[in-house]
Amino acid sequence: MQNIRLLRSILNESLDSLEAAYESKSLDFPLLDEPHTPNSDEEMLAMAPEIQNIVDRIVAASYQLLCTVRHPFLNLADAASGYHLAACLRVAERFNLPEILRGRGPNGLHVDEIAAKADVEPTKLARILRVLATHHIFRELRPNVFSNNRNSSYFSTSMTVEEIRLDPPIKYRDRSDAAAAGYIGTFTDDVFKASSYLVEDLEDVKTRKQFSAKEAAFQKAFNTEKDYFAWLEQPGNEYRLTRYGACIQGTSLWDPPDTIVQGFDWATIIQGGIVVDVGGGLGAPSMILAKAFPGLRIIIQDRQPVVQQAQVYWTKTYPSALDSDRVSFMAHNFFSPQPVQNPSVFLVRTICHDWPDELVVEILSNLRSAASGSTRLIVADYVIPYACPNDEFESTTAQNPSNPPPLLGNLGKAGFNAYYIDMTMEVLLNGQERTLSHQIALAAKAGWKVTQVNNIRNSHFGYLLAEPIFA
Numbered sequence: 125m126q127n128i129r130l131l132r133s134i135l136n137e138s139l140d141s142l143e144a145a146y147e148s149k150s151l152d153f154p155l156l157d158e159p160h161t162p163n164s165d166e167e168m169l170a171m172a173p174e175i176q177n178i179v180d181r182i183v184a185a186s187y188q189l190l191c192t193v194r195h196p197f198l199n200l201a202d203a204a205s206g207y208h209l210a211a212c213l214r215v216a217e218r219f220n221l222p223e224i225l226r227g228r229g230p231n232g233l234h235v236d237e238i239a240a241k242a243d244v245e246p247t248k249l250a251r252i253l254r255v256l257a258t259h260h261i262f263r264e265l266r267p268n269v270f271s272n273n274r275n276s277s278y279f280s281t282s283m284t285v286e287e288i289r290l291d292p293p294i295k296y297r298d299r300s301d302a303a304a305a306g307y308i309g310t311f312t313d314d315v316f317k318a319s320s321y322l323v324e325d326l327e328d329v330k331t332r333k334q335f336s337a338k339e340a341a342f343q344k345a346f347n348t349e350k351d352y353f354a355w356l357e358q359p360g361n362e363y364r365l366t367r368y369g370a371c372i373q374g375t376s377l378w379d380p381p382d383t384i385v386q387g388f389d390w391a392t393i394i395q396g397g398i399v400v401d402v403g404g405g406l407g408a409p410s411m412i413l414a415k416a417f418p419g420l421r422i423i424i425q426d427r428q429p430v431v432q433q434a435q436v437y438w439t440k441t442y443p444s445a446l447d448s449d450r451v452s453f454m455a456h457n458f459f460s461p462q463p464v465q466n467p468s469v470f471l472v473r474t475i476c477h478d479w480p481d482e483l484v485v486e487i488l489s490n491l492r493s494a495a496s497g498s499t500r501l502i503v504a505d506y507v508i509p510y511a512c513p514n515d516e517f518e519s520t521t522a523q524n525p526s527n528p529p530p531l532l533g534n535l536g537k538a539g540f541n542a543y544y545i546d547m548t549m550e551v552l553l554n555g556q557e558r559t560l561s562h563q564i565a566l567a568a569k570a571g572w573k574v575t576q577v578n579n580i581r582n583s584h585f586g587y588l589l590a591e592p593i594f595a
């Protein structure tokens with residue numbers, strides 16, 4: 125029982141700290157049964173680093189406790205059928221169930237009415253909603269009557285079901301409230317299907333020992349020879365491409381919104397200094413930078429169709445940033461020579477993880493060729509820790525060495541996302557999240573010396589700062 129007792133005392137101490145932190149501000153922790161209230165004091169406090177630190181311990185300890193006390197077969201059966209949860213979540217997002225339930229208040233809605241609005245068979249929908257409610261996504265108030273809760277309301281957009289039905293991609297197009305919906309949609313569809321071919325990819329004698337972005341599990345699932353990005357742009361995939369734009373905004377929800385600001389000492393860049401956001405997507409992290417540092421000039425580069433989306437998105441959400449080209453856009457393929465010479469910073473956020481090693485070296489080499497001695501490279505990706513006890517793994521500063529036993533050094537379930545994103549990159553593009561030494565070695569091959577690693581507090585996400593190597 126020793127480990128169980130240790131886990132219990134970690135839980136007790138952490139829960140006491142959580143309560144004290146909320147009581148000191150005369151607040152109550154947000155209720156699971158109530159809809160999410162984005163800017164409330166309770167939710168703002170829940171995102172504070174000290175609270176996240178406590179919550180991480182609670183998550184790590186309670187999941188480890190669950191896996192300790194539950195019978196092994198039930199732990200395995202739960203993991204073996206986890207895809208049902210993702211499939212049901214896909215239904216909820218695809219049929220706009222949070223939007224249907226939004227504003228229905230504490231009385232919720234009978235599944236017959238939800239099904240009529242979603243145009244699906246009601247008894248099937250009830251069972252799907254019940255799987256989700258059992259996992260605390262939605263609530264079943266009374267038999268067959270469901271309402272939103274904190275989790276389900278989080279992925280509601282502000283659109284109505286009628287508006288979405290008239291033009292489905294509108295749900296994700298040029299909006300800032302669709303990040304969670306886009307993320308769920310992409311992960312439970314494109315990534316889920318690719319993931320189901322992981323074994324086939326590892327067994328196929330043609331593909332098993334290579335790292336081609338065009339021969340990952342994804343190509344088997346979707347019967348294509350194109351890489352994921354080229355496939356997204358092919359005719360017929362317009363809905364998915366628009367949804368992917370929102371999904372990438374969702375990656376900014378992994379951690380508190382201002383982490384990009386903490387990742388580098390941006391104030392050191394001179395007034396008018398140029399930041400090139402390489403593969404910037406819609407530019408959600410750049411938007412935070414542009415707001416925090418109005419003196420920066422930011423150029424967002426991406427593939428042509430994405431740059432078009434980004435331009436419309438910024439024009440709608442932050443038009444003043446486009447005045448005097450403070451923020452501008454450029455269609456550019458990062459596998460070809462970089463056209464912006466000697467900027468202050470090349471920002472490369474969640475790009476390297478998409479690609480296999482040799483293509484990462486190609487991307488970073490193109491940036492190196494365009495760099496002057498004062499150009500800095502920022503690579504922002506997860507820095508993967510091992511899953512062994514504290515004293516066994518490579519120190520990346522991502523782990524808190526004070527994580528008490530028997531918690532894992534990487535905080536177990538509290539750090540799940542780094543490993544799921546690693547698998548996402550594996551199945552989509554033969555890419556991967558990397559350990560610190562792996563990232564430093566790739567940067568060096570491309571002519572960059574990593575001089576600093578800034579890990580986001582309570583996260584495995586890190587910002588590597590590098591300067592050009594002169595032979």
Ligand SMILES: C[S@@+](CC[C@H](N)C(=O)[O-])C[C@H]1O[C@@H](n2cnc3c(N)ncnc32)[C@H](O)[C@@H]1O
Pocket residue numbers: 353372373375402403404405406407408409425426427430456457458459472473474475478
């Ligand atoms: C994971 S997203 C990251 C977006 C952004 N950096 C962020 O952190 O929000 C990867 C981005 O790389 C872009 N991309 C893929 N291949 C590219 C290429 N060959 N040249 C430029 N951008 C590319 C995609 O369109 C996508 O926007």
